Amino acid sequence: MTPTLEQLDATADLMLAVADEAILPCFRRLGPQDVRAKSSAIDLVTVADEAAERLLTARLPALFPGALVIGEEAVARDEGLLEALDGSGLVILVDPVDGTRNFASGLSLFGVMVAFLAGGRVLASVICDPVGRDWAMARRGGGAWVRHRDGRRERLRAAKARPVSEMEGCGLWLNLDEPARSRVAVGLTAFASNAAYRCAAQEYRLIASGHYDFALYHKLAPWDHAPGVLLHEEAGGYCAHLDGQPYDPRRRTGGLLSAPDAASWHAIRHALQLAPAAAALAREPEPAA
Structure with missing residues (x-):
C-alpha cells in the first residue's frame, strides 16, 4: 500500500x-x-x-x-x-x-x-x-x-547530536498556554538561537536537512505534521509527543518535539522545562482545525 x-x-x-x-x-x-x-x-x-x-x-x-x-x-x-x-x-x-x-x-x-x-x-x-x-x-x-x-x-540528513548550548530550534511556543509558555520562553535562553517561520512545511524541511536541530509544536493538526515527521524521521531524526509516546497522527493533544536523536530529545525537553508539564499538555483540549 x-x-x-x-x-x-x-x-x-x-x-x-x-x-x-x-x-x-x-x-x-x-x-x-x-x-x-x-x-x-x-x-x-x-x-x-x-x-x-x-x-x-x-x-x-x-x-x-x-x-x-x-x-x-x-x-x-x-x-x-x-x-x-x-x-x-x-x-x-x-x-x-x-x-x-x-x-x-x-x-x-x-x-x-x-x-x-x-x-x-x-x-x-x-x-x-x-x-x-x-x-x-x-x-x-x-x-x-x-x-x-x-x-x-x-x-536529507538530520542534524547530528550536539550540546544544548549549540542547538538551534524552530516552531517554538505558538499555541502554548501558560504556565508552559513562560517556561519555554525562559528555557529557550539555553540554546544558541531560535526562530519561527509560521510554516511547518518549511520548518520540517529545515530540520530534516540538518539546518536546525529541533522543532517544537503544540497544535497537532495531522496535515501539519504527518508529512514532516516522516520526512525528519527518515532523515535520521527522532520525534515524539511530549509524554514520550511515538508520533500518532490521530492525536490532537500532547505537543510534539523533533530532535536529532532520543538523547537530544530528552535534553531539549528538560531545557525547555516541558517534562513536568507533559502529562498536563496531553490532557489539554485542542481548538478545532
Whole structure:
C-alpha cells in the first residue's frame, strides 16, 4: 500500500501543477475579499487554499484509485472526516497551502503538503515548495530526499547530536498556554538561537536537512505534521509527543518535539522545562482545525 517512488514523483508533479494553476497566480495578488479568518484572526484561509484543495481532491484519486483524500479545508467543514484515519484503507492528507499567513502577507515561505496514511501510520509524504520549485519527499523505510527541479535527488540528513548550548530550534511556543509558555520562553535562553517561520512545511524541511536541530509544536493538526515527521524521521531524526509516546497522527493533544536523536530529545525537553508539564499538555483540549 505504500506509494512507489514513481507514484510519489507523479504526486509531486501534480502538486506543482496545481500550485501553478491555483496558488501562484494569487500570490501577492490577493484582495481583502480573497482572505478570511477561520478559528481566529491568525488562522486564515484564502481562495487559493480552497481552489488548490479542490483540484488535489479531484485529481489524486486518478493516481491512487480507492484512496480517500482528506483536505484541511474539508475538515474545517466536517471534522468527522478524520475518523477515517483509524481505518485500514489508504488515506491521503492534503494541506493545500501550509503557511497561509505568510502566503497572504506576500512572503514566499509557504508550501503544499501531502501525506499517505493507513491504519494511523504515515507511509510516505511530499512537501512541495512552489516558489523554489522542488520537493522534499520521504518513503517509510526508504529514506528522505529532495528532488530538485532538474531531476536530481539529494538525500536529507538530520542534524547530528550536539550540546544544548549549540542547538538551534524552530516552531517554538505558538499555541502554548501558560504556565508552559513562560517556561519555554525562559528555557529557550539555553540554546544558541531560535526562530519561527509560521510554516511547518518549511520548518520540517529545515530540520530534516540538518539546518536546525529541533522543532517544537503544540497544535497537532495531522496535515501539519504527518508529512514532516516522516520526512525528519527518515532523515535520521527522532520525534515524539511530549509524554514520550511515538508520533500518532490521530492525536490532537500532547505537543510534539523533533530532535536529532532520543538523547537530544530528552535534553531539549528538560531545557525547555516541558517534562513536568507533559502529562498536563496531553490532557489539554485542542481548538478545532
